[in-house]
Amino acid sequence: MTPIFTTRKTKYLNNRDLLAEIHRSKCSFSSFVKPEYSQYDIILSSIDKINIRTVADAKRAQAKRLGLQAFALARMSGDKKIKLAECTPDYRTIAKTDVIIRIMTFEHIPLAPGRKKTTKTTADAHDKVNFPPFQHWKFNDQDELVCVGKSHWQGSIEKGKFNKDHGRITENLGKMFIKLSERYAQRSNWRGYTYIDEMKGQAILQLSQIGLQFDESKSENPFAYYTAAVTNSFTRILNIEKKSQNIRDDLLEEAGLTPSLTRQNSQEYAEEIARQAELYKNMRMPKSEEDPIEEEADEEDAKEV
DSSP: OOOOOOOOOOOSOOHHHHHHHHHHHHHHTEEESSGGGGSOSEEESOGGGOSHHHHHHHHHHHHHHHHHHHHHHHHHTTOOSOOHHHHSOOGGGSOGGGOOEEEEOOTTSOBOTTSSSSOOSTGGGBOOOSSOOEEEEEEOTTSOEEEEEEESEESOTTTOEEOSSSOOOOHHHHHHHHHHHHHHHTSTTTTTOTTHHHHHHHHHHHHHHHGGGOOTTTOSOHHHHHHHHHHHHHHHHHHHHHHHHHHHHHHHHHTTOOOOHHHHHHHHHHHHHHHHHHHHHHHTSOOOTHHHHHHHHHHHHHHHO
């Protein structure tokens, strides 16, 4: 019997790699006391929510992250028998001072009065930034919370200043945006259009604008977020091209020229639908008043016979 070899399906993009590149890109717009303080363990909406339970959750998250890193290194070194549980440390052994907490806040973002007439959210009252701002906090040796990092910040934490333009997205994240738009353009419902290049260009432009607006505190699925953005970009170009084509066909018909093949096919299709509807309507029309009498007479003749 011939053995059957199956190849393992590989994903061209996954949420883990996307989250890592998003984190690196956001860190380029941020400033930290130490580089290792850029890696957070938990995300909270307010500093008031830091308590024993949230600190314990942060320790568990850090233990899981350290275990995954050790497991990957062991597998790369050739140890195929090692298990993930053996690499994961006990979260209770992690010191409280080693936990990094990300707080989503606009405290260090300057106010921008008049930017919007009506301020519905906190973001409307502050200067516009390219992703939700945050701060990193940790406990010191005196069990006090200290700020060790700020987004959209340049310089030291105490003497630095607000700056939202000194960072950039990583090259890997840009390549992921290009790969995502190209793979999406290969779908059967999009690849047949002649203006597919415009669709891909619009999708890449949209991703570069909203790519860092993904909020890790609300979701861990950036792939779905980016796919929705690509879909909207493709649909936008399709609607623009359809509108332009309709205007062009109207001008050609007014000039007595032949419109595009799409307009001709749509007209023929509409005429065929109207013809089929008319036939169906005639089939469903009620019979005349004489028909029931004739049918009853035929039935009486048949009984007499």
